Amino acid sequence: MEGECRAPQARSSGLPAGGGGGESPGGDAPLPGSSGSSALLQAEVLDLDEDEDDLEVFSKDASLMDMNSFSPVMPTSPLSMINQVKFEDEPDLKDLFITVDEPESHVTTIETFITYRIITKTSRGEFDSSEFEVRRRYQDFLWLKERLEEAHPTLIIPPLPEKFIVKGMVERFNDDFIETRRKALHKFLNRIADHPTLTFNEDFKVFLTAQAWELSSHKKQGPGLLSRMGQTVRAVALSMRGVKSRPEEFMEMNNFIEIFSQKINLIDKISQRIYKEEREYFDEMKEYGPIHILWSASEEDLADTLKGVASCIDRCCKATEKRMSGLSEALLPVVHEYVLYSEMLMGVMKRRDQIQAELDSKVEALTSKKADTDLLTEEIGKLEDKVECANNALKADWERWKQNMQNDIKSAFTDMAEENIHSYEQTIYYGPIYSSCKEKEEMI
Amino acid sequence: MEQALPDPERRLQPATLEPLGHPDAGLESAVGEEAEGARDEGPGDGTMMENNFWLKKIEISVSEAEKRTGRNAMNMQETYTAYLIETRSVEHIDGQSVLTDSLWRRYSEFELLRNYLLVYYPHIVVPPLPEKRAEFVWHKLSADNMDPDFVERRRIGLENFLLRVASHPILCRDKIFYLFLTQEGNWKETVNETGFQLKADSRLKALNATFRVKNPDKRFTELKHYSDELQSVISHLLRVRARVADRLYGVYKVHGNYGRVFSEWSAIEKEMGDGLQSAGHHMDVYASSIDDILEDEEHYADQLKEYLFYAEALRAVCRKHELMQYDLEMAAQDLASKKQQCEELATGTVRTFSLKGMTTKLFGQETPEQREARIKVLEEQINEGEQQLKSKNQEGREFVKNAWADIERFKEQKNHDLKEALISYAVMQISMCKKGIQVWTNAKECFSKM
Numbered sequence: 001m002e003g004e005c006r007a008p009q010a011r012s013s014g015l016p017a018g019g020g021g022g023e024s025p026g027g028d029a030p031l032p033g034s035s036g037s038s039a040l041l042q043a044e045v046l047d048l049d050e051d052e053d054d055l056e057v058f059s060k061d062a063s064l065m066d067m068n069s070f071s072p073v074m075p076t077s078p079l080s081m082i083n084q085v086k087f088e089d090e091p092d093l094k095d096l097f098i099t100v101d102e103p104e105s106h107v108t109t110i111e112t113f114i115t116y117r118i119i120t121k122t123s124r125g126e127f128d129s130s131e132f133e134v135r136r137r138y139q140d141f142l143w144l145k146e147r148l149e150e151a152h153p154t155l156i157i158p159p160l161p162e163k164f165i166v167k168g169m170v171e172r173f174n175d176d177f178i179e180t181r182r183k184a185l186h187k188f189l190n191r192i193a194d195h196p197t198l199t200f201n202e203d204f205k206v207f208l209t210a211q212a213w214e215l216s217s218h219k220k221q222g223p224g225l226l227s228r229m230g231q232t233v234r235a236v237a238l239s240m241r242g243v244k245s246r247p248e249e250f251m252e253m254n255n256f257i258e259i260f261s262q263k264i265n266l267i268d269k270i271s272q273r274i275y276k277e278e279r280e281y282f283d284e285m286k287e288y289g290p291i292h293i294l295w296s297a298s299e300e301d302l303a304d305t306l307k308g309v310a311s312c313i314d315r316c317c318k319a320t321e322k323r324m325s326g327l328s329e330a331l332l333p334v335v336h337e338y339v340l341y342s343e344m345l346m347g348v349m350k351r352r353d354q355i356q357a358e359l360d361s362k363v364e365a366l367t368s369k370k371a372d373t374d375l376l377t378e379e380i381g382k383l384e385d386k387v388e389c390a391n392n393a394l395k396a397d398w399e400r401w402k403q404n405m406q407n408d409i410k411s412a413f414t415d416m417a418e419e420n421i422h423s424y425e426q427t428i429y430y431g432p433i434y435s436s437c438k439e440k441e442e443m444i
Numbered sequence: 445m446e447q448a449l450p451d452p453e454r455r456l457q458p459a460t461l462e463p464l465g466h467p468d469a470g471l472e473s474a475v476g477e478e479a480e481g482a483r484d485e486g487p488g489d490g491t492m493m494e495n496n497f498w499l500k501k502i503e504i505s506v507s508e509a510e511k512r513t514g515r516n517a518m519n520m521q522e523t524y525t526a527y528l529i530e531t532r533s534v535e536h537i538d539g540q541s542v543l544t545d546s547l548w549r550r551y552s553e554f555e556l557l558r559n560y561l562l563v564y565y566p567h568i569v570v571p572p573l574p575e576k577r578a579e580f581v582w583h584k585l586s587a588d589n590m591d592p593d594f595v596e597r598r599r600i601g602l603e604n605f606l607l608r609v610a611s612h613p614i615l616c617r618d619k620i621f622y623l624f625l626t627q628e629g630n631w632k633e634t635v636n637e638t639g640f641q642l643k644a645d646s647r648l649k650a651l652n653a654t655f656r657v658k659n660p661d662k663r664f665t666e667l668k669h670y671s672d673e674l675q676s677v678i679s680h681l682l683r684v685r686a687r688v689a690d691r692l693y694g695v696y697k698v699h700g701n702y703g704r705v706f707s708e709w710s711a712i713e714k715e716m717g718d719g720l721q722s723a724g725h726h727m728d729v730y731a732s733s734i735d736d737i738l739e740d741e742e743h744y745a746d747q748l749k750e751y752l753f754y755a756e757a758l759r760a761v762c763r764k765h766e767l768m769q770y771d772l773e774m775a776a777q778d779l780a781s782k783k784q785q786c787e788e789l790a791t792g793t794v795r796t797f798s799l800k801g802m803t804t805k806l807f808g809q810e811t812p813e814q815r816e817a818r819i820k821v822l823e824e825q826i827n828e829g830e831q832q833l834k835s836k837n838q839e840g841r842e843f844v845k846n847a848w849a850d851i852e853r854f855k856e857q858k859n860h861d862l863k864e865a866l867i868s869y870a871v872m873q874i875s876m877c878k879k880g881i882q883v884w885t886n887a888k889e890c891f892s893k894m
Contacts, residue, residue, distance in 0.1 A: 255712075256712050259708075259709070259711075259712045260709070260712065263705050263708060263709040266701070266705045267702070267705055267709075270698060270699075270701045270702055270705065273698050274695065274698050274699065277691060277694040277695040277698055278695055280691050280694070281688065281691035281692055281694070281695055284684060284687045284688045284691050285688060287684050288681075288684045288685065288688055291677065291680055291681045291684060292681070294677055295677040295678075295681070298670060298673045298674065298677070299859075301859040301863070302859055302862055302863060302866070305862075305863050305866045305867065306866065308866075308870060309866050309869060309870050312870045312873055312874075313873075316873065319877075406715065406716055406894065409716070409894070410716070410719075410891060410892065410894040413723070413887075413891040413894075414888055414891040414892045417884045417885075417887050417888035417891055418888060420880065420884040421880075421881055421884045421885055421888065424877040424878070424880040424881045424884070425877075425881060427873070427874075427877045428874050428877050428878065437867060437870050437871050437874065440867050440868060440871045441871055441874070441875075
């Protein structure tokens with residue numbers, strides 16, 4: 001239950017040393033002024049600070065996508081590469097393959113819920129078999145996450161998709177919502193699988209392999225709800241104290257997290273807003289093209305030209321659809337995951353601070369000689385170890401996380417840019433009015 | 445914005461005006477529409493001009509717009525915009541142009557000119573003015589008449605109007621038009637002195653004719669339907685285009701926010717910093733590119749609007765035909781009934797009800813002398829009526845012939861102009877895509893270097 005030190009340094013051969021060598025993010029540089037084109041940012045465009053209703057789920061049908069991360073399917077588009085999550089430590093030695101699919105609705109007298117099928121294929125010895133198939137519901141994922149957080153309070157646990165989307169949802173289980181959630185859950189499990197420490201977590205193994213009744217009984221073994229609640233209250237008090245004595249490198253880390261969180265949230269909002277605008281543009285364009293066809297019915301000489309413009313508009317429409325899917329497949333899920341990650345990171349900082357605060361309060365108690373010094377000294381010794389372990393674990397994981405984040409963000413935006421380029425290329429098709437357009441272009 | 449002449453393709457062949465020595469030529473046209481109608485044969489294109497002794501070509505431009513304040517008819521302060529009209533004559537030999545006239549006019553004077561032309565040239569599809577109030581606006585455009593962009597587009601529209609009139613083979617010779625370009629003071633009085641407002645057909649009369657006419661020329665009926673369809677489809681198109689422009693604006697501008705956020709984010713990043721920053725710059729470029737794109741589109745919309753308003757001009761010609769035809773039918777009907785009356789009186793049979801017949805029954809028959817007198821009166825009336833009918837028929841035929849000639853000319857112009865405009869629009873879309881490709885290629889490079 002308390003922080004384990006054993007795993008991080010030993011297993012993570014790909015990581016930089018967890019000790020003092022952690023790279024600190026350049027948090028000293030003052031923020032640059034806005035990029036100069038502040039004219040763009042008039043109130044007319046966006047008021048991103050207000051809570052927008054844009055948090056609705058929108059993902060499209062991923063019929064392109066093959067979600068099985070182990071099947072040797074050639075990526076049909078750059079998009080499909082996104083979901084083959086890139087983890088640069090030892091990709092060739094991956095020995096645990098997980099897929100999440102087949103959402104199914106279950107109706108009981110008390111509630112309705114969805115389960116997802118989880119298929120695990122592995123060559124690891126500690127697993128009894130090489131293939132497992134289980135069904136899990138969201139609650140089970142939540143349990144797993146909480147267990148991982150308890151076991152590794154200062155590791156960066158991958159985020160879960162939100163419990164519900166509060167705004168803009170009429171029906172809790174519409175198809176888009178389920179699909180988005182499914183993809184996110186798939187990612188969640190795979191990220192755990194790829195994490196050098198978490199992948200060997202016992203609860204994780206149980207989650208992947210146990211049958212329903214086995215899982216229930218295993219769950220009951222954990223600390224009860226009440227004790228967990230009790231811890232939370234104490235934890236809050238402690239974390240306040242921990243902030244003050246935070247070492248420099250963690251101050252920098254915290255600074256980074258704060259700013260990153262701000263920025264990634266903004267980017268999330270911006271991206272969703274772009275999607276919304278594209279969709280509305282698409283809706284208008286769909287009406288726009290046919291008017292030209294209608295007009296061509298009452299014209300003789302102009303009919304061909306009108307039809308040509310209509311087909312041009314039509315292609316514009318298709319291009320917009322492409323851009324929309326580029327956003328919803330490539331960019332939005334990634335950005336949103338990092339929004340959730342940033343919340344997770346703040347939680348991790350808090351927990352680290354709490355652990356530190358525990359130590360500090362004991363040290364303070366010692367200096368004020370309030371209680372038995374011998375006992376205190378022993379406790380302090382243990383706590384010092386605990387703090388060192390926690391800090392080292394975090395530092396190592398932090399580097400790993402940052403590297404992943406960079407790659408993920410880079411891929412996501414690059415792919416989106418690629419989609420946009422394709423979409424515009426697709427539109428440039430002169431069609432039936434080819435020669436007239438070319439002539440005109442030459443004149444310009 | 446610098447004074448922009450319409451682009452070369454749209455520039456109409458400047459028409460000639462009669463030299464100053466022939467003021468009567470214009471007056472002639474102001475007075476007699478029949479004479480005017482009789483004068484022009486065949487399609488009204490520019491080649492006719494060469495046959496006459498026009499020595500100079502002219503160029504017309506509406507080069508400036510200025511805000512003015514003054515007192516209106518009710519002695520209240522008002523603000524309006526005045527437009528500078530410059531006329532240049534171009535020497536044939538060396539192509540140099542010399543400024544010959546320059547004066548200021550406001551929109552209401554243009555309206556007056558057009559209303560005058562409508563009355564005196566009812567068989568001509570009179571070029572329309574740019575809209576009085578901004579319509580089909582999308583959110584960024586202002587609906588305010590004083591807005592500089594609106595004023596600028598109106599300036600171009602007014603110039604276009606003048607060029608269209610000047611290149612029309614018949615309208616260009618009109619004296620009042622000539623004076624509009626050359627005589628600043630007193631022009632309004634001169635126009636009003638022609639009494640054209642009195643000659644104008646009343647709306648009510650025209651409406652009545654539309655409903656009651658029995659045998660209008662089929663071509664005009666078709667033309668009327670066509671102009672209705674044209675008006676309806678172009679309005680619809682412009683409405684949707686405005687909405688599309690609005691949405692497109694939104695898409696582009698939101699990307700600008702990326703620029704700001706990337707820039708702020710790059711501050712905390714070491715390796716990603718440069719890539720983010722430069723990608724952000726490209727996002728800014730992308731966002732600001734929409735302004736030029738939509739400005740060009742606005743010109744396209746104005747070209748369509750001109751033909752939207754032209755549809756109304758077409759309908760005006762059709763209405764005039766219906767009015768004339770109705771008039772003719774009424775005259776024929778009147779004549780027929782008089783003839784019948786005459787016949788009845790002569791033969792003594794009463795087939796139809798008449799007041800005279802009634803009074804005869806009540807008060808006794810009239811004397812043969814009285815009857816003779818009446819027959820004579822009627823015969824005179826019938827004679828007159830037949831003359832009138834003949835001339836009305838003649839007028840009608842002339843009208844149809846001349847109107848149809850102008851309509852053919854108009855159709856060709858319309859097909860040419862709209863085809864050009866539509867092709868330009870397609871080219872605009874293509875160029876927008878090319879810009880998009882460029883920006884996103886640059887952005888992609890920055891992203892991949894992060």
